[in-house]
Amino acid sequence: MAVATNNDALLEVRNLKKYFPVTKGLILMKTIGYVQAVDGISFSIKQGETVGLVGESGCGKTTTSKLLLRLENPTEGDILLEGRDINTFRGAELQDYRTTVQAVFQDPWSSLSPRMRVRDIVSEPLVVNRNVTTQEKNERVAEVLQQVGLHAQQATNYPHEFSGGQRQRIAVASALVSYPKLIVLDEPVSALDVSIRAQVMNLLKDLQEQYNVSYLLIAHNLATVRYMAHETAVMYLGQIVEYAETEELYNNALHPYTRALFSAALPSHPDLIREDIVLQGEVPSPINPPSGCRFHPRCPFAMPQCSEEAPVEKEVSPGHRVSCHLY
Amino acid sequence: MTAVQTATDTILEVNDLKTYIFTRAATVKAVDGISFNLRKGETLGIVGESGCGKTMTALSLLRLVPKPAGRIVEGEIVLNGEDILQKSEDEMRDVRGRQISMILQDPQTSLNPVFTIGNQLREALGIAHRENKSSMLSRAVDALRKVNVAAPERRLDDYPHQMSGGMKQRVVGAIAMSCEPGVIIADEPTTALDVTIQLQYLRLLKEIQAETGLAIIFITHDFGVVARMCDRVAVMYAGRIIEQGDVRDIFSRPAHPYTQALINSVPKLEQSVDRLYSIDGQPPLLSNLPEGCRFAPRCPYVSDQCYEAYPQSYTLNEGHYADCWALDADWQGTPIEEFVPPTGTAG
Ligand SMILES: Nc1ncnc2c1ncn2[C@@H]1O[C@H](COP(=O)(O)OP(=O)(O)OP(=O)(O)O)[C@@H](O)[C@H]1O
Ligand SMILES: Nc1ncnc2c1ncn2[C@@H]1O[C@H](COP(=O)(O)OP(=O)(O)O)[C@@H](O)[C@H]1O
Ligand code: SF4
Ligand code: SF4
Ligand SMILES: [Mg+2]
Ligand SMILES: [Mg+2]
Numbered sequence: 101m102a103v104a105t106n107n108d109a110l111l112e113v114r115n116l117k118k119y120f121p122v123t124k125g126l127i128l129m130k131t132i133g134y135v136q137a138v139d140g141i142s143f144s145i146k147q148g149e150t151v152g153l154v155g156e157s158g159c160g161k162t163t164t165s166k167l168l169l170r171l172e173n174p175t176e177g178d179i180l181l182e183g184r185d186i187n188t189f190r191g192a193e194l195q196d197y198r199t200t201v202q203a204v205f206q207d208p209w210s211s212l213s214p215r216m217r218v219r220d221i222v223s224e225p226l227v228v229n230r231n232v233t234t235q236e237k238n239e240r241v242a243e244v245l246q247q248v249g250l251h252a253q254q255a256t257n258y259p260h261e262f263s264g265g266q267r268q269r270i271a272v273a274s275a276l277v278s279y280p281k282l283i284v285l286d287e288p289v290s291a292l293d294v295s296i297r298a299q300v301m302n303l304l305k306d307l308q309e310q311y312n313v314s315y316l317l318i319a320h321n322l323a324t325v326r327y328m329a330h331e332t333a334v335m336y337l338g339q340i341v342e343y344a345e346t347e348e349l350y351n352n353a354l355h356p357y358t359r360a361l362f363s364a365a366l367p368s369h370p371d372l373i374r375e376d377i378v379l380q381g382e383v384p385s386p387i388n389p390p391s392g393c394r395f396h397p398r399c400p401f402a403m404p405q406c407s408e409e410a411p412v413e414k415e416v417s418p419g420h421r422v423s424c425h426l427y
Numbered sequence: 428m429t430a431v432q433t434a435t436d437t438i439l440e441v442n443d444l445k446t447y448i449f450t451r452a453a454t455v456k457a458v459d460g461i462s463f464n465l466r467k468g469e470t471l472g473i474v475g476e477s478g479c480g481k482t483m484t485a486l487s488l489l490r491l492v493p494k495p496a497g498r499i500v501e502g503e504i505v506l507n508g509e510d511i512l513q514k515s516e517d518e519m520r521d522v523r524g525r526q527i528s529m530i531l532q533d534p535q536t537s538l539n540p541v542f543t544i545g546n547q548l549r550e551a552l553g554i555a556h557r558e559n560k561s562s563m564l565s566r567a568v569d570a571l572r573k574v575n576v577a578a579p580e581r582r583l584d585d586y587p588h589q590m591s592g593g594m595k596q597r598v599v600g601a602i603a604m605s606c607e608p609g610v611i612i613a614d615e616p617t618t619a620l621d622v623t624i625q626l627q628y629l630r631l632l633k634e635i636q637a638e639t640g641l642a643i644i645f646i647t648h649d650f651g652v653v654a655r656m657c658d659r660v661a662v663m664y665a666g667r668i669i670e671q672g673d674v675r676d677i678f679s680r681p682a683h684p685y686t687q688a689l690i691n692s693v694p695k696l697e698q699s700v701d702r703l704y705s706i707d708g709q710p711p712l713l714s715n716l717p718e719g720c721r722f723a724p725r726c727p728y729v730s731d732q733c734y735e736a737y738p739q740s741y742t743l744n745e746g747h748y749a750d751c752w753a754l755d756a757d758w759q760g761t762p763i764e765e766f767v768p769p770t771g772t773a774g
Binding site for chain 2: 156294299302320327365366371379380
């Protein structure tokens with residue numbers, strides 16, 4: 101398959117879809133519909149940069165990250181790593197991909213196996229894929245532990261001997277050990293204490309600067325995304341409704357859903373409470389998403405055409421894309 | 428409703444409260460001499476790192492400190508003019524729910540998965556009202572309606588797992604508010620919720636407060652919740668309140684180095700920040716507290732004086748106090764740097 105790619109993109113996602121079948125009956129399972137968890141999204145991540153993914157629960161963020169990690173296969177669309185379609189990878193190539201793309205998840209309490217020593221947790225991505233000697237392994241573990249601000253001697257300890265912030269550092273160390281090019285961060289700081297969040301965020305930024313690693317950052321907290329991400333995608337019911345450089349998006353949000361999300365975000369000072377748009381209700385089911393613009397039942401600006409025609413994505417200024425009939 | 432607030436509006440007064448936990452190895456001074464007032468209709472935020480004693484403070488106010496290890500060893504908790512520490516366990520049962528009640532840290536686990544919502548609501552109502560079945564049913568429906576649960580009659584037969592996170596949260600709120608207490612303690616009720624659902628919930632609490640004059644104590648890690656919800660803030664560190672004041676004073680002119688560090692460690696929605704301040708180290712063990720200022724090992728302004736004695740409390744403004752030697756006129760150490768509050772345009 102010949103594919104033209106965006107030059108400086110490390111990873112490119114094109115028209116990606118993931119539909120999960122909804123079944124009925126226990127023995128003769130009949131498919132009665134599909135959950136359109138991800139429905140035609142496109143974006144790219146540059147080397148050494150972070151793309152933030154925001155949106156309410158159920159809008160498809162985790163499914164997107166699973167597709168990138170190849171824990172799920174797409175229904176349609178391509179994911180290209182340095183121009184090569186990852187869904188064609190088999191055998192050694194696939195193993196290589198799994199070391200190139202790593203993940204850090206939300207909960208530092210459940211994501212680390214309690215019976216394994218830190219050394220074995222951290223080195224897992226190394227030994228799974230390569231023939232490394234014990235000495236090489238131990239040296240690399242010592243190195244990454246120091247990079248994340250832990251002591252090399254702590255390699256022999258168990259996870260329960262660490263605080264929440266330290267456990268998240270162990271998870272980051274494990275994600276770093278195989279020299280990845282991309283790390284998927286799914287709510288990496290939300291389970292941590294306030295005072296430790298800044299440590300972990302600063303650590304992730306420092307590591308990015310030093311090793312030029314890229315991140316896909318999934319987070320509820322919009323302030324966290326502003327601090328970490330170079331570009332930000334706003335998802336609603338499986339689709340990206342707005343995409344822009346982070347500073348552009350935070351200064352000039354256009355899509356009513358983006359504006360509603362910003363309105364709902366908590367202020368950093370009591371004099372900065374906004375709440376101009378207050379969203380009612382919750383995200384509707386992605387099994388039968390609303391017609392036309394999927395946001396129309398909750399949109400304060402909805403017009404008659406919004407329930408009939410799906411808006412087409414438009415580039416309103418270089419790099420700033422929005423899907424809404426208002427633009 | 429424009430109530431003039433005077434000292435007689437005070438609904439809760441806590442004086443020098445100490446709650447210790449006696450384990451075999453050591454005494455954990457979870458709450459070590461805290462004082463604050465709460466007025467009718469007021470919202471007080473309590474913020475601080477994990478383990479600093481926030482939940483123990485809340486449990487003390489309900490007299491639900493885990494027994495037998497935990498014990499309130501000193502102080503007064505004056506609720507509606509009476510010191511509840513002088514009450515019997517029987518009398519306390521009438522206080523809980525009716526005068527003061529609590530919304531737990533995790534709405535997912537605070538509902539019992541094996542009982543229906545209606546069952547749990549009726550139980551909450553029944554304990555305090557001792558009414559007959561049919562009137563309890565209609566009160567349960569009312570309680571759900573008050574927290575904006577749609578079609579409440581049909582929801583009564585639902586089990587918790589059949590509800591979304593936001594809905595469960597409102598049910599927990601309904602249970603806590605079912606007996607119309609004057610004070611509600613919300614212990615981190617909004618973590619893990621979507622910003623949109625969280626805001627709906629916070630606005631609902633504000634509405635109920637405006638209608639009923641409820642006083643709320645918000646226990647949280649999230650300064651955004653404090654900025655959105657609170658009139659006053661108490662910052663806890665290692666079992667003590669190290670600073671308290673009006674919410675605007677705390678956000679614009681925090682006086683204690685710990686408060687300043689905390690506020691500077693949070694990313695801002697309204698402005699881009701080059702680098703967040705990060706507080707190194709960890710808080711001291713509450714079973715082995717240092718002599719002087721408990722923040723000294725992590726404080727950028729520390730001087731010898733700080734290790735010698737616990738700092739005095741200094742008044743900065745009406746109702747704004749902080750415990751730090753650097754606020755003393757005779758302070759010899761590094762002056763506390765000018766704090767730069769977040770800027771941006773509202774609206
Ligand atoms: N049953 C117990 N036995 C011994 N120590 C306890 C017990 N319960 C709590 N503690 C200790 O009391 C101190 C205060 O705990 P508390 O639950 O009040 O913290 P918190 O401020 O609510 O923290 P978080 O923000 O994590 O909820 C902690 O040091 C904790 O370890
Ligand atoms: N394995 C699955 N089978 C069926 N539906 C799924 C599966 N995984 C996710 N979904 C559905 O897809 C939608 C998107 O989910 P998810 O990607 O987890 O959202 P987010 O991470 O943004 O909260 C949700 O409606 C969810 O219920
Ligand atoms: S297309 Fe219409 S309904 Fe959708 S966001 Fe724009 S204005 Fe609202
Ligand atoms: S008393 Fe000293 S150590 Fe404590 S906060 Fe003030 S300056 Fe820092
Ligand atoms: Mg998710
Ligand atoms: Mg607590």
